[in-house]
Amino acid sequence: MTERMNARGLGPLEGLQPFPEGWYFVATRKSLAREKLVERTWLGEEIVAWCDDDGRICVAGAFCPHLGSHMGPTVGGVVRDGCLVCPFHGFRFDTTGQCVATPNAPAPKAARLKLYETREILGMVFAWWGAGGRAPQWELPPEPPAGAEWSGLRSHAFRFRGHPQETTENSVDLEHLGYTHGYDDVCPAGSISIEGAYLKSCFNFSNVRRIAGVKDIVSDVTSVTHVHGLGYSFVEFHEQTIGMDARLWVLATPIDGTLVEVVLVSQTHEIRKPGRFVVGLGFLPMRLRHRLMNRILLREEMRYVAQDVVIWERKRYQSPPRLCRTDGPIGKYRRYCRQFYPELRLETGVPLRERMDEAASRHLSG
Numbered sequence: 001m002t003e004r005m006n007a008r009g010l011g012p013l014e015g016l017q018p019f020p021e022g023w024y025f026v027a028t029r030k031s032l033a034r035e036k037l038v039e040r041t042w043l044g045e046e047i048v049a050w051c052d053d054d055g056r057i058c059v060a061g062a063f064c065p066h067l068g069s070h071m072g073p074t075v076g077g078v079v080r081d082g083c084l085v086c087p088f089h090g091f092r093f094d095t096t097g098q099c100v101a102t103p104n105a106p107a108p109k110a111a112r113l114k115l116y117e118t119r120e121i122l123g124m125v126f127a128w129w130g131a132g133g134r135a136p137q138w139e140l141p142p143e144p145p146a147g148a149e150w151s152g153l154r155s156h157a158f159r160f161r162g163h164p165q166e167t168t169e170n171s172v173d174l175e176h177l178g179y180t181h182g183y184d185d186v187c188p189a190g191s192i193s194i195e196g197a198y199l200k201s202c203f204n205f206s207n208v209r210r211i212a213g214v215k216d217i218v219s220d221v222t223s224v225t226h227v228h229g230l231g232y233s234f235v236e237f238h239e240q241t242i243g244m245d246a247r248l249w250v251l252a253t254p255i256d257g258t259l260v261e262v263v264l265v266s267q268t269h270e271i272r273k274p275g276r277f278v279v280g281l282g283f284l285p286m287r288l289r290h291r292l293m294n295r296i297l298l299r300e301e302m303r304y305v306a307q308d309v310v311i312w313e314r315k316r317y318q319s320p321p322r323l324c325r326t327d328g329p330i331g332k333y334r335r336y337c338r339q340f341y342p343e344l345r346l347e348t349g350v351p352l353r354e355r356m357d358e359a360a361s362r363h364l365s366g
Contacts, residue, residue, distance in 0.1 A: 015317040018257035019043045020340035022229030025251040029123040039072030043129045052082030058095035059127040061114035138197040149270045151294040162260040162312040164230040164252035171225045174328040199227040245269040268294035
């Protein structure tokens with residue numbers, strides 16, 4: 001389900017290039033199996049995605065190299081025998097992008113689709129968007145361990161006016177966790193660490209969770225956020241009150257230079273020995289506990305993101321930011337983001353906007 005928030009009719013965020021380089025979510029393997037052929041507007045480009053009979057996934061440009069027809073399902077494109085079939089002249093393309101057949105002539109060898117490199121994590125399919133067509137500059141992390149002890153994935157999507165740098169900035173903006181979302185006792189667990197495209201941020205907090213609308217439970221939580229570029233954030237939670245481990249993916253994907261889609265994906269580990277009985281949680285069969293808590297977790301995160309969206313849709317990119325000492329390492333985060341805009345860097349130095357951000361991060365409290 002995609003939740004379309006109320007657009008305000010504002011233009012793109014000034015000061016930010018609309019499409020940062022990186023890995024971005026396309027679809028799930030399950031949705032490709034169900035829909036057969038998926039079309040998307042993705043980082044300003046029209047793409048299609050499908051899976052062949054051997055499980056190979058292809059993400060490709062949506063336009064036929066023959067005479068330029070769009071090949072998405074809304075135009076009449078279909079997948080037959082694992083191949084994408086153009087609705088205009090029936091050219092067939094396999095998952096390598098090569099035209100392998102036409103109705104009445106040999107397949108032209110020069111007819112190939114524009115392909116995007118893909119990676120898959122727990123059935124979530126990502127593709128690489130490189131500035132100027134550059135090849136992947138870094139890799140996504142390996143799949144986290146999974147199995148019967150983990151619930152299935154649950155997801156919800158928001159679509160609104162925004163930018164992935166602004167949404168991902170929340171991972172280091174600790175002050176807003178208390179002021180906007182009502183978390184208590186938010187404190188960093190060490191400084192953020194950066195290695196290439198990977199940023200790690202750790203913090204602890206407590207919050208009040210209302211269960212079944214009738215009982216408030218105070219939760220003490222340890223959170224570790226792993227950011228791999230601006231399209232892939234993976235958060236590991238350890239909730240100490242009831243002994244729950246959970247995961248949350250926050251996948252921000254630019255659509256057309258104005259809109260962004262943020263997909264939340266949650267997963268919860270089995271709760272073998274609940275630290276506290278929560279409305280009968282201890283009496284539920286173990287295989288059902290984590291499923292129930294996963295529903296609750298996702299619903300909570302949806303509420304928090306909805307609070308952010310109201311702000312994201314109406315904010316502007318402030319450069320330089322006038323920071324105070326409780327803001328968290330926003331300046332360090334913005335320096336980390338520079339690498340995702342290689343086409344904006346100057347041969348002889350750093351662009352003025354970045355120099356201003358860096359100066360502001362050093363001059364806290366204005």
